Amino acid sequence: MEAHKPEYQHFIPQFLLRNFSHKYAPPGKSKEGKSKKRDPRKKMYPGDQAVNSLCLSDDEFSFDECSVRRTCGLENMYVNPTKPLQDHGHLEKKFAVLENKASCIYRKIINAYKDGKPAIVLKRTEKDVLRKFVFLLADRGEQYHRKYNLDSMQDYDHGDKELLQHYMAKHGFTKPIDVWFQSLETIIDLDIDTEGCWKRHISESIYFPIADSFIDYICDMYMAICTLVNHDEEFVLTDNCYNVREGRTVAYFDISTGKHTSMGPCFHRFAPISPRLIIVLRSAYLPEPLEDADPAIKEWRQFQRQLWIDSIFGSGIESILEDLPIRKATNSYMEIVNGRLAPRSGRNHRLGINDSFCFTIFKIPTRHVRTINGLLIDHAFHGSRIIFNRKDIFLDLMEWYLTEPCEVGKNLTGKNVPKQLRYIEGLSKFMLREGREINPRIIFWPSEDRDLNHFQLKNIAGARFLEGVRSRKDGMGSGFDAIYERLGGTVATLDEDMAIANTMLQIWIRCVDLDWESPEYESIRRNKLACLLDGYQRQSCSRFWMFLKWMRLAQKWGLKSIQIIAPFFGEACRGSEDMLAHAHPVIQEHELNIAMYKSFNEHMTLIRGTGCGLESMGLFSLFGDESWRIPTPFSHLNQPCKNDGDEDGPDVKKTVRSSSFDSAKRKASTQSPHRNQRFNYNEIKEKVGVGKATHSLLFDTENRKIPTGPIEQTKPCDDNETKDESDIKKTAHPSLFHNEGWKPPTDFVDLKEKADEQLEHDKTMILMTCTALVIVAALMLSLLGICSYLLAHLFHFLVWLLDSLPWLLDTLSPAFYVLGRFLLGTCSYLLALLIDFLVWLLDSLAWLLGTLSAGFYGLGRCLFFLGLLLVYSCLAALDA
Numbered sequence: 001m002e003a004h005k006p007e008y009q010h011f012i013p014q015f016l017l018r019n020f021s022h023k024y025a026p027p028g029k030s031k032e033g034k035s036k037k038r039d040p041r042k043k044m045y046p047g048d049q050a051v052n053s054l055c056l057s058d059d060e061f062s063f064d065e066c067s068v069r070r071t072c073g074l075e076n077m078y079v080n081p082t083k084p085l086q087d088h089g090h091l092e093k094k095f096a097v098l099e100n101k102a103s104c105i106y107r108k109i110i111n112a113y114k115d116g117k118p119a120i121v122l123k124r125t126e127k128d129v130l131r132k133f134v135f136l137l138a139d140r141g142e143q144y145h146r147k148y149n150l151d152s153m154q155d156y157d158h159g160d161k162e163l164l165q166h167y168m169a170k171h172g173f174t175k176p177i178d179v180w181f182q183s184l185e186t187i188i189d190l191d192i193d194t195e196g197c198w199k200r201h202i203s204e205s206i207y208f209p210i211a212d213s214f215i216d217y218i219c220d221m222y223m224a225i226c227t228l229v230n231h232d233e234e235f236v237l238t239d240n241c242y243n244v245r246e247g248r249t250v251a252y253f254d255i256s257t258g259k260h261t262s263m264g265p266c267f268h269r270f271a272p273i274s275p276r277l278i279i280v281l282r283s284a285y286l287p288e289p290l291e292d293a294d295p296a297i298k299e300w301r302q303f304q305r306q307l308w309i310d311s312i313f314g315s316g317i318e319s320i321l322e323d324l325p326i327r328k329a330t331n332s333y334m335e336i337v338n339g340r341l342a343p344r345s346g347r348n349h350r351l352g353i354n355d356s357f358c359f360t361i362f363k364i365p366t367r368h369v370r371t372i373n374g375l376l377i378d379h380a381f382h383g384s385r386i387i388f389n390r391k392d393i394f395l396d397l398m399e400w401y402l403t404e405p406c407e408v409g410k411n412l413t414g415k416n417v418p419k420q421l422r423y424i425e426g427l428s429k430f431m432l433r434e435g436r437e438i439n440p441r442i443i444f445w446p447s448e449d450r451d452l453n454h455f456q457l458k459n460i461a462g463a464r465f466l467e468g469v470r471s472r473k474d475g476m477g478s479g480f481d482a483i484y485e486r487l488g489g490t491v492a493t494l495d496e497d498m499a500i501a502n503t504m505l506q507i508w509i510r511c512v513d514l515d516w517e518s519p520e521y522e523s524i525r526r527n528k529l530a531c532l533l534d535g536y537q538r539q540s541c542s543r544f545w546m547f548l549k550w551m552r553l554a555q556k557w558g559l560k561s562i563q564i565i566a567p568f569f570g571e572a573c574r575g576s577e578d579m580l581a582h583a584h585p586v587i588q589e590h591e592l593n594i595a596m597y598k599s600f601n602e603h604m605t606l607i608r609g610t611g612c613g614l615e616s617m618g619l620f621s622l623f624g625d626e627s628w629r630i631p632t633p634f635s636h637l638n639q640p641c642k643n644d645g646d647e648d649g650p651d652v653k654k655t656v657r658s659s660s661f662d663s664a665k666r667k668a669s670t671q672s673p674h675r676n677q678r679f680n681y682n683e684i685k686e687k688v689g690v691g692k693a694t695h696s697l698l699f700d701t702e703n704r705k706i707p708t709g710p711i712e713q714t715k716p717c718d719d720n721e722t723k724d725e726s727d728i729k730k731t732a733h734p735s736l737f738h739n740e741g742w743k744p745p746t747d748f749v750d751l752k753e754k755a756d757e758q759l760e761h762d763k764t765m766i767l768m769t770c771t772a773l774v775i776v777a778a779l780m781l782s783l784l785g786i787c788s789y790l791l792a793h794l795f796h797f798l799v800w801l802l803d804s805l806p807w808l809l810d811t812l813s814p815a816f817y818v819l820g821r822f823l824l825g826t827c828s829y830l831l832a833l834l835i836d837f838l839v840w841l842l843d844s845l846a847w848l849l850g851t852l853s854a855g856f857y858g859l860g861r862c863l864f865f866l867g868l869l870l871v872y873s874c875l876a877a878l879d880a
Contacts, residue, residue: 006075006076007075007076007079007089007092008069008070008073008074008075009073009074009075009076009077009078009079009092010071010072010073011072011073011074011077011137011140011141011142011145011239012071012072012073012137012237012239013095013099013102013103014049014068014069015099015103015106016106016237016273017049017051017068017071017072017237017387018049018068019106019110019273019274019275020051020237020274020275020387020388020389021049021050021051021068022049022050022051022052023046023047023048023049023050024039024042024044024045024046024047024048024049024050024065024067025046026039026042026046042065042066042067043067043070044067048067048068048069049067049068049069050065050066050067050068051065051066051068051071051387052064052065052387052388052389052390052391052394053065053066053071053385053386053387053388054385054386054388054394054430055384055385056380056381056383056384056385056386056423056426057384057385060426060429060430061426061427061429061430062430063391064385071385071387072239072385074142074145076088077145078091078092078095078140078181078184080177080178080181082174082175082178090185091181091184091185094185094188094189095136095140095188097188098129098132098133098136098188099133101129101133102129102130102133105122105126105129105130106273108120108122108126109225109273109277110273110274110277112361113227113276113277113361117361118360118361119358119359119360119361120225120358120359120361121356121357121358121359122356122357122359123353123354123355123356123357124194124351124352124353124354124355124356124357125353127223127329127357128192130223130279131192131217131218131223132187132188132190132192132218134217134223134242134271134279134281135187135213135214135217135218136184136187136188137242137271138242138243138269139183139184139187139210139213139214140184141239141240141242141243142239142240142383143240143243143382143383144180145180147176147180148176148177148179148180149176149177149180150175150176150177151175152175153165153168153176156176159261159459159460160209160459160460162460162583162586162587163207163208163209163460163586164176164179164207165586166585166586167179167207167208179206179207182206182207183206183207183210183211186202186205186206187202187206187214190202192218194350194351194352194353199215199219202214202215203215216266217269217281219284220283220284220285221266221269221281221282221283221284222281222282222284222288222328222329223279223280223281223329223359224279224280224281224282224326224327224328224329224359224360224362225273225277225278225279225280225359225360225361225362226277226278226279226280226326226361226362226363226364227276227277227278227361227362227363227364228276228363228364228369229363229364229365229366229369230365230366230369232393233366233369233370233393233397234275234276234388234389234390234393234394235272235274235275235276235277235278235369235372235373236272236373236376236377236386236387236388236394236397237272237376237386237387237388238376238377238379238380238383238385238386238387239380239383239384239385239387240379240380240382240383241270241271241272241376241379242269242270242271243379243382244269244270244375244376244379245264245266245267245268245269246266246267246268246269246270246319246320246321246375247264247265247266247267247268247313247317247319248264248265248313248317249262249263249264249413249414250262250263250264250313250413250448251413251414251415251445251447251448252447252448252449252450253414253447253448253449253450254449254450255449260414260415260447261414262413262414263313264313265283265309265312265313265317266283267282267283267286267319267321267322268280268281268282268283268319268321268324269281270372270375270376272376275388275389275390277361278372280324280326280372282324282326283319284301284304285301285304285305285308285309286305286319286322287301287322288301288327288328289327290327290328290336290339290340290341291328291341293339293340293341294340294341320371320407320408321368321371321372324364324368325362325364325368326362326364327360329357329358329359329360330357330358331355331356331357331358332344332355332356332357333351333355370397370400370401370404370408371408373397373401374400374401374404374408374409375408375409377397377398377401377409378401378408378409378410380423381416381419381420381422381423395431395434395436398427398430398431399431399436399438401427402424402427402428402431402438402440402441403438403439403440403441404441405441406441406442406443410424410440410441410442410443411442411443411445412442412443412444412445413444413445413446413447414447417444421442424440424442427440428440457580457583457587457591457592457595458579458580458595458599460583460586460587461579461580461581461582461583465579465582480549480573483545483578483581484542484545484546486581486582486584487540487541487542487545487581487584488540488541488542488584489540489542489546493542497540497542497543497546498546500539500543501543501544501546501547501549501550502550504536504539504543504547504550505547505550505551505554507532508529508532508536508551508617509554509617509618510618511525511528511529511532511618512525512529512616512617512618513618514528533597536593537590537593537594537597538590538593539593540589541581541584541589541592541593541596544593544596544597545577545581545596548575548577548596548597548600549573551600551614551617552573552574552575552600553573554617555604555608555617556573575599575600575603576599576600576602576603577596577597577599577600577603579599580592580595580596580599581596583595597614600614601614604617774870774873775870777870795849795850795852798846798849805842
C-alpha cells in the first residue's frame with residue numbers, strides 16, 4: 001500500500017529554492033522563544049526553510065510564506081503509470097543524481113561570489129553538467145508536464161501534433177507523456193563528448209523537436225554569470241522562469257480555423273541562482289566583444305544572424321538586451337592577444353575533458369536588472385507563484401513593472417490576451433491593497449492574419465529536414481532525385497509521372513486562356529481551374545510535385561523549350577515547395593499537395609508580381625505579352641444587334657447565331673496551334689471562304705480591302721442585285737459570249753498569288769539550306785568537343801602513368817644511394833643522379849600533359865555545349 005502513496009516531486013530542486021529561503025518563525029513568537037509545535041495553517045515547524053512568494057492561483061493575489069518542501073512541484077509528476085510499481089521512482093532517482101552534481105557547481109559559484117572573486121573556473125565536465133541541468137530545468141517544468149500529460153492525442157493541441165503522432169507510431173508509444181519521459185531520461189544519461197558525436201546520438205534517440213531545442217541550447221547560446229551593481233535590488237524567481245525567452249514575439253490568427261500561434265526569436269534565456277546571482281544564456285548571433293574584434297568572425301556572425309533571424313522573423317529585429325555587458329568565458333586553450341582571441345601557443349588544438357573555462361561574474365546595471373525581472377514577471381501568468389526575498393524591494397519592482405512604458409512587458413496579443421488582462425488587473429488590485437495605487441500601462445497588439453495550417457506544414461517540413469541533417473540520414477538531400485524519392489517516387493514510376501505531369505501542364509495552360517473574350521471570363525476561369533486543381537491535388541505527391549516542376553520550367557524557358565531542357569531539370573526548377581517535401585511521411589498526401597501549391601503560388605507571385613501566380617499561367621502569359629491575344633474569327637457576331645422596335649421581342653436569329661459561333665470560336669481558340677501569330681488572309685480565305693472572312697473584325701479596316709468582283713460573279717444576293725446579261729457582255733470580249741462552245745475556265749491562275757507562293761518557296765528553301773548548314777556545323781563542333789573530351793581523358797591516363805613511374809624511381813633512388821655509398825661508390829651515385837633526372841623529367845612531362853588535359857577538357861565542354869546551343873536555336877527557328 002505504501003507504493004501507492006503520492007509523492008511530491010519538485011520541478012525546481014530544493015537546493016535552488018533554499019537560496020531564496022529563510023527560517024520560518026510563527027507569528028508572535030520571537031526567535032529566542034519560538035515554539036516547537038507545527039503551525040497547522042502553514043503546515044511548517046519553526047525553523048523550517050520557507051520562501052516568500054506572491055500566490056497567483058487564488059482569485060485575489062496575496063503574499064504567501066510557504067515551505068520549500070511543498071513549493072514548485074507536483075504529486076507524482078515523474079511517475080509513469082504504464083510502468084510497473086517498482087519503476088515509478090526510476091526517473092526521480094536519475095534527477096536526484098544529476099541534482100547532486102549540479103548543486104556542487106552552484107555552491108561553488110555562490111561561494112566564489114561571497115568571497116569577492118571576480119570569476120569562477122569550471123572544468124569542461126562541470127560546464128557540461130551545468131548546461132545540461134539548466135536545460136532540464138526548462139524541459140521538466142510544469143508547462144511541459146501540462147503539454148504532454150494527456151490521455152490521448154485527441155487532446156493534444158499544438159503545432160507539432162502530426163510530428164508527435166508519427167514519432168509515437170514509429171516507436172510504439174501510446175501516450176504523449178511517454179515521449180516526454182523518454183526524452184528526459186535520455187538527456188540525463190547523455191555524455192557530451194568533445195568530438196560532437198552526442199548531437200547525432202540525441203537526434204536519433206528522442207523526439208526531434210526536444211532534441212533540436214537541446215542542441216540549440218548547447219551550441220547556439222553561450223552562458224554567462226551575472227550579479228547586481230546596486231545592492232538594493234534582487235532577482236526574482238518564478239515557477240516558469242526557465243521557460244522565459246527574450247525576443248520580440250508576433251502573434252498570428254487564422255480566421256478560417258479560429259486558431260492562434262506566436263513566433264519570435266530567442267535572444268536570451270534566464271536561470272536565477274539566488275537573489276544576487278543569475279545565469280544568462282545569450283544567443284551566439286548577438287554581438288560578442290572579443291570575437292567581434294576579428295572582422296572575419298564578426299562578418300560570419302552577421303551573416304548567421306541574417307540567415308537564422310532576419311530571414312525568418314523579419315529584418316531589423318533587435319534584442320532589448322542587445323547591449324548587455326557580458327561575453328563568453330575564456331578557456332585554457334585560447335588567449336587574448338592584442339584584444340583578440342588566438343590559440344594558446346604550445347598547446348595542441350584538440351578539445352579535452354580537462355579543459356578549463358573561466359566565467360567572469362559580470363555586474364549589470366539597474367536598467368538591465370529591471371528588464372530581466374520584468375520579463376520574468378511578464379510571463380509569470382503561465383505559472384502560479386513569484387518568489388522573492390525582501391518584500392519592500394519586491395513591491396518597488398512591481399510598481400516599476402506596472403508603470404513602465406510597455407518596453408519590457410504588458411504587450412497583450414494572441415490567444416492569451418484575456419488571461420494576461422486578468423493577470424495585470426490582479427497585480428494592480430494587489431498593489432492597491434498594499435497601499436500603492438497604480439494605473440498600469442498596457443498595449444493591445446492585433447494578431448496578424450495567416451494561414452496557420454500552411455504555416456504549420458512548413459514548420460513540420462523544416463523539422464523533418466533538420467532531423468535528417470542532424471542524424472545524417474540518407475535521402476536528406478535537396479536534389480531532384482532525392483526529393484522525388486522522398487515523395488514516394490521510384491525509378492519505375494519516373495517516366496510515367498513525368499509524362500502525365502506534362503499533360504497536366506498542357507491542359508492547365510489552355511484552360512487559363514479558354515473563353516478569354518467572354519465578359520464572364522474571370523469567373524469562368526476561376527471555376528474551371530478550381531475543379532482542375534482539385535483533381536490535380538488528388539494525384540500522388542510525386543506526380544503533383546512534378547507538375548509544379550514543369551510549371552517552373554515553362555515559366556523560365558517557355559513552352560517550346562521545356563521539351564529540350566527537361567533532361568537538365570536540376571537547378572532550373574528549384575522552389576519553395578521542395579522543402580515541404582520533407583513532410584511527406586507525416587502529412588496526408590492531399591494536404592501536402594495543397595501546401596505545395598500555396599507555397600509555389602506565393603513564390604511565383606514574388607517572382608512575377610501580384611496577380612501573376614499559377615492561376616494566371618496560360619499560353620499567353622507564358623509568352624510574356626498579352627497583346628498576342630488576337631480575336632478569333634466571328635467574334636464580332638457576339639455583339640448585340642440593333643432592334644428596330646421593342647414590339648418585335650428578342651432576336652431569335654441573333655441568339656441561335658451567337659451560340660453556334662461561340663462554339664466555333666472556342667474550337668478556334670483551343671485547337672489552333674499558332675494562336676500567337678497574326679492571321680493570314682489567304683489562309684482564312686481557304687479555310688472559311690471569302691464571304692465569311694469579310695464578316696470578321698480582323699478585315700474590317702481601311703488598310704485591308706477585299707476584292708468583291710469574284711464574289712458578285714459567283715454569288716448574287718437577290719434578283720434586284722443580279723446584273724443584266726447584256727451589260728456583262730458589253731464589258732467583256734464578244735466572242736467569248738457568242739461562241740456556243742465557250743465554257744468558263746476552271747484552271748484560272750492568279751499570277752500575283754503564284755509569284756508570292758514562289759517567293760515564299762524560295763525563302764523557305766534558303767532558310768532550310770542555311771539551317772541544314774548550321775546544324776552540320778553544330779554537329780561537327782559537338783563531335784570535336786567529344787573528341788577533345790576523349791583526348792583529355794587519354795592525357796589524364798598518361799599523367800597518372802607518368803606519375804606512377806616517378807614514384808617507382810623515387811623508391812629506387814635511395815637504394816642506389818645506399819648501395820653506392822657502401823659498395824660501388826661513384827657508379828651507383830651517377831646512376832642515382834640519372835634516376836633523379838628521369839624523375840624530374842617525367843614529373844615535368846606529367847605536369848605538361850595535365851595542363852593540356854585540363855585545356856582539352858574545357859575546350860571539349862565549350863564546343864559540345866556550343867553545338868547543342870546551335871542545334872536548339874535552329875530547331876526553335878524552324879518551329880517559328
